[in-house]
Amino acid sequence: MADQHDMDSNGDSKIDGYGFERKEDFDEQSYEAFMSTYFMVLARRAARWRPLVVGKERVSKSRKLKRFCRKGIPGEHRPLVWMEVSGAGERMKEEPGLYRQLLTQKLDGTATESIMLDIHRTFPENIYFANTIDPSGLQKPLTNVLKAFALNNPHIGYCQGLNFVAGMMLLILRSEEKAFWLLDTVTRQLLPDYYASDMLAVKAEQELLGDVVRWKLPDLYAHLDQVGLHWSLVGMKWFICLYADVLPVETVLRIWDSLFFEGSKIVMRVALTLIAKKKTELMEAKDFTATVEILKKLESDPVVLNCHTFMESIFKETGSLPRAKLRKMRETCMRRVVADS
Amino acid sequence: MAGRGGAQRPNGATQGKICQFKLVLLGESAVGKSSLVLRFVKGQFHEYQESTIGAAFLTQTVCLDDTTVKFEIWDTAGQERYHSLAPMYYRGAQAAIVVYDITNQDTFGRAKTWVKELQRQASPNIVIALAGNKADLSNKRMVEYEEAQAYAEENSLLFMETSAKTAMNVNDIFLAIAKKLPKNEGGQSGQQRPPGLRLNNEQNQQSEGGCCK
DSSP: OHHHHHHHHTTTSSBOTTSBBOOTTOOHHHHHHHHHHHHHHHHHHHHHHHHHHTTOSOOOOOHHHHHHHHTOOOGGGHHHHHHHHHSHHHHHHHSTTHHHHHHTSOOOHHHHHHHHHHHTTSSTTBHHHHOSSSTTOSHHHHHHHHHHHHHHOTTTOOOTTHHHHHHHHHHHHOOHHHHHHHHHHIIIIISOSTTSTTOHHHHHHHHHHHHHHHHHOHHHHHHHHHHTOOHHHHHHHHHHTTTTTTSOHHHHHHHHHHHHHHOTHHHHHHHHHHHHHTHHHHHHOOSHHHHHHHHHHHTTOHHHHSHHHHHHHHHHTTOOOOHHHHHHHHHHHHHHHHHHO | OTTGGGGSOOSSTTOOEEEEEEEEEEESTTSSHHHHHHHHHHSOOOSSOOOOOSEEEEEEEEEETTEEEEEEEEEEOOSGGGGGGHHHHHTTOSEEEEEEETTOHHHHHHHHHHHHHHHHHSOTTOEEEEEEEOGGGGGGOOSOHHHHHHHHHHTTOEEEEOOTTTOTTHHHHHHHHHHHSOOOOTTSSOOOOOSSOOOSOHHHHHHOSSSBO
16 A cells, blocks of 8 residues: 555645645645545555455456446556556567567667657656656656657657656556556557557547537537637647646546556546536636636646546446447548548 | 736726737747746746647736737647647637747758748738747857848748746747737728637627727
8 A cells, every 4th residue: 555655644745645746736625635535445445456456466357347447446556457457468478578679779860859858848747757867767767668669669659748648657567668568558459549640540539529529418519619619629638648647646547547447438438527527617618718728727626636536427427438339430530530631 | 927917907998908819839849839938928937848748728918008918829739740730729820939949950940841831821910920949058059040030031020039948038029929910909900810719709709800809
């Protein structure tokens, strides 16, 4: 329970349990209120998880495990469970030498330069990334992971935003090889081709968000359309960063607990829930600026800080999103985006 | 921040005009676009500013004589692959700041490409400013002031060297843009807000010729 104790002892400090400096608008009261109940949840979940994971090297996917992931993976088991449910652990065992071998290869100049420009600009407010002298710092591992990923995925290379995703994975996994495999597996097997250099899939995903809102919240869709909101202005960072550097850290981790098990549908559920939570305010927003401001504030709203109830709501409040239907809708969006480009 | 307090509307008959402009920042990755905006909007500077993904939206208000100018700023991601998203942000923009880094010649070349694209594809009346940022690093200078100035003159761009770090010319470049933007009363110029983002509600749109309400 190292993480949870850290979080506790740092409850009133300037740095959170993951090494992030608290933001200037950090709402201590809401946080304390949330943590006082969340600790009980964490303790209860930890007890339920213990027989599933303690002393195990492998964890197999099951309905029970899916339910458990939705309720949150205890911090100390996250590295193991993420690697297992995503399939990254399996792939790492199949190709044990790949990561080391990639690190000996030379990456082209443009990709290297883009990566280097972003290394210092990844979580500069996190003590593990800010410190360039400390050998346990994460800047060098981050560089390695991004380079290896670019070499292994030449059609992607480096896409800005991967730095935050890989950075967050490193913070939790504390192993660059595991972070590489998780990043590689998540982008290849769990998500549409968000990071491809043509950006078509990620643009289509924003269109899909628009279409999903139109389906689930038609009156809100009509209003936002009238205000002139382009969907692509809303969700680009949400999708590219998988909410890392967007939502509170604990919430991001809880989203990832389910995302790595269930795939990209979770990303869409979260986006839809975020918008649905602010429906009343959004309906009252008279212009484009007011709308964007509401969506921006949402990212530090107590609604998302309380990750436990938020995660319950992404499954309850958005109703069913059948995979087959989403796939069809996504294909339509992709055709639209390709026709526009 | 200069002019911040001026945003409030007095109740009396002396109420000044309020103009709203959409401004977009473009330029190569890590030239300091977000830092310029952060300096302008919050008066802050971070040595390591996080990479911008997609784009960030911020607003800031400045006062010019009897006019309150509200900038709605889209700060975009610099990496080349995000380029295809840029039209979404500069479409309908009345102003753009194209930023380069004075210590990096390539970023100046990239800035010129942005200027060409804006001249070809953005609103015909868009006010374009060229900002040579990181002017505090003049010992590492690779782009001469005169070269950039000559280029700006040829292309009728506003031009300043700026430093988000020291705040040099940051407010000034936004103010210079504000001065150059048309602040005519509604319906005079016949200039239409281009399609794309509808910034105001119906009422405003109807009375809108330029930017003022």
